[in-house]
Amino acid sequence: MMKKVRVERDKQGFWTHPQLPEWDESTTFADSKKWFSEKGLDCALVIMDGDLGEQWGNGEIDSCLAWEPEINIQDAYLVGIWDTEDGVVAMFAFPQIILEDSDKAAEFKTDISGWVSSDGRFYGKDERLARYAGSTHRKCDCGNIIPKNSYCNPCAEKRTKEKFLAMPVVAWDGASYIYDENTDKYFSNPEELVEHYAVDDLDSSSAMLIVCKPNYARQIEDDFWCDDLPEDISFDECGGVEQETISLLNKLNEKLKTTVLSYSPGDQRLDQSLLF
Structure with missing residues (x-):
């Protein structure tokens, strides 16, 4: 090769x-x-x-x-x-680019009465599978020819843009992190974001700003100690656990409910007209 x-x-x-x-x-x-x-x-x-x-x-x-x-x-x-x-x-x-409808993708062998893909595998009467297995590329709905196990970048970008534009527009609440899908970066405030676009001389019209949602710390559930507890008994039901320990665990879980560890893009886009 x-x-x-x-x-x-x-x-x-x-x-x-x-x-x-x-x-x-x-x-x-x-x-x-x-x-x-x-x-x-x-x-x-x-x-x-x-x-x-x-x-x-x-x-x-x-x-x-x-x-x-x-x-x-x-x-x-x-x-x-x-x-x-x-x-x-x-x-x-x-x-080499071989589409499913190409003569190179597969051929019908009369001596064995079935379809054989371009890599020599026999698929019997299953022409569709033989053509798929024997092809290297596929035609996207938009007409682009791409490797069959990949995706069309222009179409993926179009879907991403359409999903972004379908989000409701909101003003910054003064606290939430902002995610820019265009540059794949997170910002703690609008000023930091605007500075980034100015310093790197980026086109602000390409920005895709999404208001982030916080990711809270997971609470400690009973199953954390499941391997150490008697069978079919929960942490609260276990007679060997002091009430003080149970109370402290409950207090910790209440605290964890408001403990922010990170941020992820949410389902609202930021009003960019107020930034650029």
Whole structure:
């Protein structure tokens, strides 16, 4: 299996993954994709365009080291940077994407009369399960193609935003902690929050401020001593426990009811118009 390795570009900025074959000018992109496909991978090209691409084409520069090629494909990694007749290109490899409705996900074997997934497992007449097992990615309701066991970030962010906007808006009560879902940070007061956005030069319009609810200390229940008590007898019923001890425990539990240990996001959002 081809793996990601450290990229060490030469003076001109070129580099080739050590596991790539020695392709020449006669090698087509289709040939490259076939080679990667045999290893369970796919590939894509990115061309150096913009100012650097124009300078290279005009012969104004003889090195592309300033170019840091990127591609918006999950788990993709660089396998080569070369000069071509179309300009400098970078090739990325990434795990092959197989959707459930793809012919590669599963095929029907007539000799065994059943469905076999792409990983060679036999599922009999269960085409749906075979296609799911043999696929690597799925299509989200929004149309994005994502790994089948993950979630769609844009949709997750949209749901989070919709849930936030559905919360009732309240003013700060002067005591509650504030949670900002945008930065995943807690603040003891609005001034601290506003300062954070100013110092870090953050966009205040992206803030998602939620009023926190306190998490109180748990009371000490009877079952804390259950392994030490006689069978089927509660702490209050145990004759060997002094009344003073029971009274102290009850007082402690009353205190614990108002002992705040931490805070968690609640179900109300803060009125941000009063802050920014």
